[in-house]
Amino acid sequence: MDNNKFVEVKNLRKVYDNGHEAIKNVSFSVKKGDLVCLLGPSGCGKTTILNMLAGLLNPTSGEILFDGKSVVNVEPKDRHIGYVFQNYALYPHMTVLQNVMFPLIVGKNKKSKAEAEKVAQKYMELTQITELADQKPGNLSGGQQQRVAIARALVQEPKILLMDEPLSNLDARLRLKIREEIRALVKSVGITTLFVTHDQEEALSIGDKIILFNDGIIQQDDLGQNFYLEPNNYFVANFVGNPVIDNFKVTKTENELKANDFTIQLADLKQARFKRELPDGEYTLSVRPENVVLAPDGFLHATVDDIELIGRERVLKFTYDNVQARSLIDLEVPIKHGDQVNLTMKLDRVFLFTPDGERVY
Ligand SMILES: Nc1ncnc2c1ncn2[C@@H]1O[C@H](COP(=O)(O)OP(=O)(O)OP(=O)(O)O)[C@@H](O)[C@H]1O
Ligand SMILES: [Mg+2]
Incomplete structure (x- = not known):
């Protein structure tokens, strides 16, 4: 077991059915407990990578290892992953509490209702939505729905948390506030997190490290300040820092x-x-x-x-x-x-x- 390679991706490729090569030979690793930002412009392949990590999409070739073990043939539900989708994907007919406890009351390891409620309460407290327990998602603001989606992703205490542009629907001030909260939360829970964004400032502010993609290829995998001081190439220099050089x-x-x-x-x-x-x-x-x-x-x-x-x-x-x-x-x-x-x-x-x-x- 190597904690520096808690998540490891080796020579990953994805060619979609229409022949489009969205991911071209990508390799990276994520240290246990780190929050790593996958950064890059629209269409560079960020969601494609998360979907392959979650098992929702099969790689064309390459390896994905969690804690040293290949998961390529492991079912999504057995990968111990929490996934916060870009559009939150909450169940509109359920209350906040029902949404958060839902993953605990389905499947073969389901808990009793009382137990599920207890665990759900813990994560609702951590994400500060306890007071919203009886509301339906339709009555919540974007930021509140986002917290519900995070609580629901954490409730099974997954080993890995995937977040796909979770702040993109929020206004500028709320984005700043919630991104700090997300970092504090994932650090307090100690969960290894991959956070997708196309916003370089967001990535610099919360990532332990950043992996910058363009066109399905890693441009730089590094600490934030190095993108600014030591960019690998012209694309990186223009994408990070004051954009006009x-x-x-x-x-x-x-x-x-x-x-x-x-x-x-x-x-x-x-x-x-x-x-x-x-x-x-x-x-x-x-x-x-x-x-x-x-x-x-x-x-x-x-x-x-x-x-x-x-x-x-x-x-x-x-x-x-x-x-x-x-x-x-x-x-x-x-x-x-x-x-x-x-x-x-x-x-x-x-x-x-x-x-x-x-x-x-
Ligand atoms: N099912 C699909 N079939 C064919 N091509 C696809 C499919 N899904 C995505 N693509 C293409 O693969 C590339 C990567 O898509 P992906 O959704 O991973 O990008 P992204 O980095 O998440 O972009 P965004 O920031 O806009 O969400 C894009 O060019 C996209 O058009
Ligand atoms: Mg995407």
Whole structure:
């Protein structure tokens, strides 16, 4: 038994009947008790993976192991999984209490009504829906229905909890509140959880680690901060963090990186950040707006096109080297539309990508 591989997926593939390859050779593992976020854009295969873990869908090939044992041929009901579906899937004709205790009073290991009610009460307390016990789902808010769905998924005390975009129907404030509650709850119960979302901020805030997918392939499987600081490739860099990174076409020669309007000496870059020896040629230099800073002797001389307020900061927009570029500046800095400014990039925070998206610096 290896607690670092409580859930293990090896070379998993799913080709749907229509020939669409939704999952292409995916391997990952989840540590016991961790909350791992599966992140990625719509259609990248997140639900397909959860359904294969739950046994609702058969893999085309590959292995799924729980606690070291293959479950590919194990019936869904014997996999000890709790599943919170995206649409909650509550039973409309039952009360909240009846919904939560339902899994306990069906099947071959069913409990007596009194016992089932006792366990249901415990999870209703944990999810703070005790007062709603006699309500029907139709009378509840999205957030309340969501708690009922979580209580119902936990009531059998499963070993693994799967949650498919459980917060997508809630308003922004409720999402923030409930995501913290979900993390606290799964940590207090100690259940290993896979949480699907397409919201990078949600994933960064609650995931012990994040697995980012695109087009059925894992792009990065890592701690949250590494997606920001050390993205594997261009897709990751754009998906996580400030989504717009400024892209300059540069030509690498022996000693320098040359764009149309500026030159960076290779010696000024942090040698340790180069991932490999770079052949001379064309690359894309990208930098996040927060790493473009005003500096009196900065090498980017630009005119401010526009300034946009976002929370505590302002986005200063300028055009440089035919690139629509951005910098984040404090509210206090006295700058206005049309001003001439000098900016510089934090060279230990820029990224260099090959034309096919591999990050090399
Ligand atoms: N039954 C099916 N038959 C054929 N293709 C399917 C089927 N179900 C899903 N797909 C396709 O497989 C891909 C992955 O679908 P999936 O539902 O896993 O994506 P997702 O990441 O959960 O997306 P979303 O964020 O929109 O829920 C999509 O391109 C989808 O169109
Ligand atoms: Mg989905």
